[in-house]
Amino acid sequence: MKNREPKSLKLPIALYNVFQVWANYKITIGVLNAGWLSHYTLGCQPVDYSDNPDAVRMAELCWWALMIKLLELLETVFFVLRKKYNQASFLHLYHHVSTLLFAWILVKFVPGGMPTMYVLLNCGVHVVMYSYYLLTGLSTTLRILLNPWKKYLTILQMVQFFLMVAHATQALSPDCPFHAALPLSFIPNVLLVCCLFRRFYERSYGRVSGASRGPRKRPRDGE
Numbered sequence: 001m002k003n004r005e006p007k008s009l010k011l012p013i014a015l016y017n018v019f020q021v022w023a024n025y026k027i028t029i030g031v032l033n034a035g036w037l038s039h040y041t042l043g044c045q046p047v048d049y050s051d052n053p054d055a056v057r058m059a060e061l062c063w064w065a066l067m068i069k070l071l072e073l074l075e076t077v078f079f080v081l082r083k084k085y086n087q088a089s090f091l092h093l094y095h096h097v098s099t100l101l102f103a104w105i106l107v108k109f110v111p112g113g114m115p116t117m118y119v120l121l122n123c124g125v126h127v128v129m130y131s132y133y134l135l136t137g138l139s140t141t142l143r144i145l146l147n148p149w150k151k152y153l154t155i156l157q158m159v160q161f162f163l164m165v166a167h168a169t170q171a172l173s174p175d176c177p178f179h180a181a182l183p184l185s186f187i188p189n190v191l192l193v194c195c196l197f198r199r200f201y202e203r204s205y206g207r208v209s210g211a212s213r214g215p216r217k218r219p220r221d222g223e
Contacts, residue, residue: 006083010137013078017134023068024126027061031120034058035112042167044176047113059111065119066103072096091196098189110182117167121160129153151205154197161194 034057035045048055073096079087099122106115132153136143168190170176171183 001080001083007081009078009082014134014137016074016078017130017137020068020071020130021127021134023064024123024130027065027068028120028123028127030061031058031116031123034061035116036120040113040116042117043114044170044173044178045114046177047110047115049112055112058116059107062103062107062111062116062119065123066100066107068123069096069100069103073100091193091200094196095193098193102186102189105182110178114167114171114178115182118164121163125156125160128156151201154201154204158194158197158201161190161197164190165194 034054038054048058076088076092076096079085079092102118106119132146132149136146165187168183168187171178172180
């Protein structure tokens with residue numbers, strides 16, 4: 001794109017956001033119905049590797065979550081085609097690559113049980129996030145109206161990460177039927193991503209403790 005004009009991509013991005021809202025909503029509802037609203041607990045829930053319909057459905061939803069993470073790599077392509085190079089930040093790239101890697105591990109080794117809590121949290125947050133991006137991309141009026149709420153997307157992401165870490169620490173117990181390598185790799189990664197989001201927040205809006213400054217123009221943070 002060095003010697004080319006930036007692309008607008010308003011319609012493709014709008015369609016992309018519509019799809020992401022729909023897909024993440026379907027996965028969120030599916031994960032709830034396949035376990036979390038019935039027989040799953042907030043404790044150290046083991047993976048059901050049987051042919052039980054709910055277990056198979058949960059594994060399918062984990063696979064679809066992986067496909068969504070692959071699709072999210074398009075966002076970097078959008079940044080490049082629009083010549084928004086500052087948006088392809090280390091936070092954006094690391095978050096996308098690491099999330100994709102752990103989504104693959106989920107599907108390959110633990111497609112059910114307590115790890116699906118992270119699918120539930122992530123997809124639920126993404127419904128809110130892509131709804132915001134969809135609405136703010138429709139018109140300048142909506143963008144101005146909703147812009148004060150943008151910082152809360154980052155806060156929501158950080159809350160999500162803390163919940164993930166709190167839930168994953170249970171897998172470190174000797175009584176939990178998960179290999180320690182999984183939480184010992186997952187937890188530090190989530191903490192690192194959370195620190196990157198916090199740094200983004202402080203650079204964009206001030207301290208998390210409640211600065212009154214309005215948002216500065218920064219890369220979008222919720223990929």
